[in-house]
Amino acid sequence: MIVFSVLYPARPEGRFDQGYYRSTHIPLVRDAFAGSGLQAVDVQQGLSAGDGGPAPFVAMAHLTFESPEALQASLTGPRAAEVFADIANFTNIEPVTQVSAPQP
Secondary structure, eight states: OEEEEEEEEOOTTOOBOHHHIIIIIHHHHHHHHGGGTEEEEEEEEOOOOTTSSOOSEEEEEEEEESSHHHHHHHHTSTTHHHHHHHGGGTBOOOOEEEEEOOOO
């Protein structure tokens, strides 16, 4: 199992449409990557920092794939360009991404 995390940092000039993200972009991601090994998607909206201050991220998604190969197949597959092009429809924030694995 491998997790691909996409985090959108809070920016003063940042635009992020939570409704579009949840109702359009995430279903697109699920549909586009399901055939290449996407197993689950966990989406979260930033509320605050641990100390109660502003959230450092406006949103994050954690996509679970069956293997590193499945992740690469999705990110380079036939619908990847469609998924990446849709980002401009909900945000102008460049996401931070990370690939992770559960600790043994």
